[in-house]
Amino acid sequence: MKNLVILGAGTAGTMMLNKLHKALNPAEWKLTIVDNEKEHYYQPGFLFIPFGIYSREDVIKPKKEFFPSNTNLIESEIWKVLPEFSKVHLSDGKIIDYDILIIATGSRTAPEETEGLTGGLWRNDIFDFYTLEGALALAEKFKTWQGGRLVINITEMPIKCPVAPLEFAFLADAFFEDKGIRDKVKITYVTPLAEAFTKHKCAEVLGHFLDDKGIELEAEFNTGRIDNENKKIVSWDEREIDFDLLVTVPTNKGADYIETSGLGDELNFVPVDKHTLQSSANKNIFAIGDASNIPASKAGSVAHFASEILTENILNYISNRPLSARFDGHANCFIESGHGKAFLIDFNYDVEPMPGKFPLAFIGPFSLLKESRTNHLGKLAFRWIYWNILLKGRELPMGPDMSLNGKVLDNFINNNIL
């Protein structure tokens, strides 16, 4: 009997568990998953909590609901992986052996990385919305906040879901408008990027949106420290931005055991081949989702598309075949733009977001790189799809590779369709 061990039962780990449960022969392979948390969070829903659109109950379900019956679950923290011996040491003292290891422990926010961020103002005038506690605390704050300088700050890249802070800015604009105090709120969007988003085509469109909504953009701002006393964020090159209320996206890092095990880069993300998802250092280790260092968005859609590729490559690896399935970096993101509308973007390692229809060429129903009500409904419907289809490893009516069908190609864009 051989052992395949998955570390982490979040979005990517749970999808891999379900796919491999079906794909592997149970007489030959024992499948084990390790995770110490009992609850699965629908993380895309955190964005809606500060604005009272979703509550705690909307984003939590027990992890076990998404596991196949008779899953070997080990509920423990991970202390260390010993790749040279193919063993995982757990914090409770147990040691498990693996023939194949899949690292899917994601990324977490690390506010402690920035001087002053967790100082006296933390969760009083400084909030994050990438954790459930942070999103809930901010919802409370917004109930009574009377306005002032609202600063939305990305500390450093890469971060989970790079569109979420922009969506937060758009939703905040609509929220305060509906409350009738938009004129009392100055919104500033502060990013280390040179423009509003990582992908230039998309940044052009979204940058206009920031302008239209009266949201100031402060680009190339690399946050060095937070001055709690004077309520300022200060960049490494000594630029300063005053705030009354700071909504921060702290530094994102991979799990601590990855550092202890010497498996990660400087932010504890696991270096892998970006096409096969195999670890660069260890042939029997693979990483998927936010835990890996692939140059794609850290997002559930990427993990979903990658899970199909990784399942194929695990089967290839088991049969001593070349790892022929190649991930193209496909990402697909709804972007809330406020007032019941949203964008949808679809891109990969090589092709930037472009306008068109999705998922069916020319028909849609979703419009790419364009604001629409249908896209917003798609975003809300996605929660159901996430819980009922994606996590359980079921197929969506589209393959993992990005399609160019129905998209308006670049030369059209240059002819001012946008």
Next chain:
Amino acid sequence: MSSRKQSSQEDNIMSTAVAEKILLGKTLAIDADGNLVNISDWNEEIAAELAKEEGIEILTEKHWQVINYMRKVYSETGDSPSIRKLTKESGVDTKELYALFPKGPAKKAARIAGLPKPKGCI
């Protein structure tokens, strides 16, 4: 084709020429980020010209410490180091890196070093 593909360990870097520019009488292929495509096009004089484009008039010994470190990491790993890696390993602290290469040390130093943009910004 680009010599970069050969130096990249796992084909993890893909940079394609989208334009050309002339520096010191040499025609150089440039990628979408404005960085050199061919690592062999680079030399210290070209670096000085690229630095001027970034608003850095004179490359000091400290600048060279960072540039040489970046080129060393790139030749070993096929990737340009991120700002965090620079801070940890280049021997120059974050504050000073920003003083040397204002606004975006990793991005600017990579460009001056003739390397592709670090891939942290996705």
